[in-house]
Amino acid sequence: MIIEALLIGAALLVGGSLVAKYWNSIVDWLKRCLQKVKQVIKTAVYGTKVFIKKIGEAIEEISKHYAKENGRWQETVITRKVNERDVPEDIRAMAQKYRETDITDELEAQLTR
Amino acid sequence: MEIIIGIVLLFIAVGLVVTLLKYLFYAIVFILVILWKLFKLSLYVLIPAGILYGFYYLYTVIGYWSIAIFAVCGLIVTAIVYFKPESTGQKVKRIFLDIEMATMDELHEKLRLEGQMDRSEMRRAVQHFVDTGKLEVLDFKGKERVYRWTDEREYPNGVITKHIRLD
Numbered sequence: 001m002i003i004e005a006l007l008i009g010a011a012l013l014v015g016g017s018l019v020a021k022y023w024n025s026i027v028d029w030l031k032r033c034l035q036k037v038k039q040v041i042k043t044a045v046y047g048t049k050v051f052i053k054k055i056g057e058a059i060e061e062i063s064k065h066y067a068k069e070n071g072r073w074q075e076t077v078i079t080r081k082v083n084e085r086d087v088p089e090d091i092r093a094m095a096q097k098y099r100e101t102d103i104t105d106e107l108e109a110q111l112t113r
Numbered sequence: 114m115e116i117i118i119g120i121v122l123l124f125i126a127v128g129l130v131v132t133l134l135k136y137l138f139y140a141i142v143f144i145l146v147i148l149w150k151l152f153k154l155s156l157y158v159l160i161p162a163g164i165l166y167g168f169y170y171l172y173t174v175i176g177y178w179s180i181a182i183f184a185v186c187g188l189i190v191t192a193i194v195y196f197k198p199e200s201t202g203q204k205v206k207r208i209f210l211d212i213e214m215a216t217m218d219e220l221h222e223k224l225r226l227e228g229q230m231d232r233s234e235m236r237r238a239v240q241h242f243v244d245t246g247k248l249e250v251l252d253f254k255g256k257e258r259v260y261r262w263t264d265e266r267e268y269p270n271g272v273i274t275k276h277i278r279l280d
Contacts, residue, residue: 003253029279036279047253066251066259073214073259075274108254 003048003108007031019088023110026050030063030107033078037065041074050107051100052091059087059095202238204229209248209262213271216257 007030030050037045044067051062058081065076084092094101171179199207201224208223209215215223217239221232229235239260242248251259261272 033279036277040275040277047251047256047259049251049253066253072270073212073272075272076277077274078277078279080278080280 003030003050003104003111004034004045007034007111018086022086022088022091023107025082025086026061026107027111029061029080033063033065036078037067037076040076041065041067041069043067043069048104049102050104051102052087052095053100054095054097055081057084058082059084059092062100200238201229201231201234202241205235205238205242206247209242209260210264210266211269211271213268214251214259214261216259218257220260 007027030048034045034048046066046068048066049064051064053060053062060079060081063078065078067074067076087095091103091106094103168179168183171182175182204224204227205220208220212219212223217232217236220239221235224230224235239248243250243260247263248260249263251261253259262268
C-alpha cells in the first residue's frame with residue numbers, strides 16, 4: 001500500500017516501549033513532512049521513501065518525497081537528527097555512516113500491523 | 114579388514130584428486146581471466162602503436178600521400194560511427210542522461226516519439242542498466258516503478274531537488 005495513505009490513517013502504536021515510541025515519533029514527523037511538502041510542491045506526491053544514516057552519535061532520518069510537476073520530477077528531501085539512544089537497537093544496527101539505509105518497508109510493516 | 118581399509122583409502126584418494134582438480138580448474142580460470150583483462154588493457158597501447166606504426170610505414174613508402182590516406186580513413190571511421198543507428202540501450206541511456214528519472218511508461222513514450230515501438234526491448238535495456246548498477250529502482254508499492262540514473266552529474270532536465278530541515 002502507498003505509504004502516504006497509510007500515514008493518513010496511522011494510529012499510534014500502543015505501549016511505552018522504545019520501539020513504539022520510535023515509530024510513533026517517526027509517523028508524527030512524516031505527517032508533518034507531508035504537510036511541508038504540500039506547501040512546497042503544487043501536485044500530489046507520487047511516492048515517499050524513508051531512510052536513516054548514522055552521523056556521529058546521532059541518527060539522521062531522511063524522508064524523500066517524489067512528485068511530477070510540469071513534466072519534470074521533483075524530489076523534496078526532509079531531514080532531522082535524533083539521538084542514537086531514542087532509536088531501537090535493530091533499527092540502529094541498520095544505520096551506516098556513509099550510506100543511507102532504506103527503512104520504508106519496516107515503516108510500512110509497522111503501519112499495517 | 115584390508116579390503117575395508119583399501120576402500121576407505123580409495124575414497125580418500127579419489128576425494129583428494131577431485132578436490133585438487135577442482136582447485137586446478139579454478140586456478141586456470143583465474144589465470145585466463147587475468148590474461149584476458151591484461152590483453153584488453155594492452156589494447157589501449159597496442160592499437161595506437163599499430164596505427165602509428167602503420168602511418169610511419171606508409172610515410173616511408175609513399176611520403177606525404179600517407180597523410181591524405183589517413184585523413185580519408187579517419188573521415189570514413191567518423192562517418193560510420195556518426196551514422197550508425199543507435200541501439201535501444203544507447204537511446205535509453207541518452208534519455209536518462211537528459212531527464213535522470215522516469216517510469217517505464219514515460220520512457221516508452223519518449224522512445225515511441227523517436228520511432229522505437231518495441232517495449233520488451235526497452236525493458237531488457239532498462240534491466241541491463243539496473244543489473245549493472247547504472248539505474249536504481251524506486252519501488253513505491255501500488256504505483257509504477259520509477260528508475261533513476263545513478264551517476265553524480267549534471268542532467269539538463271533532471272530531478273529538481275529541494276532540501277528542508279524539519280525537527
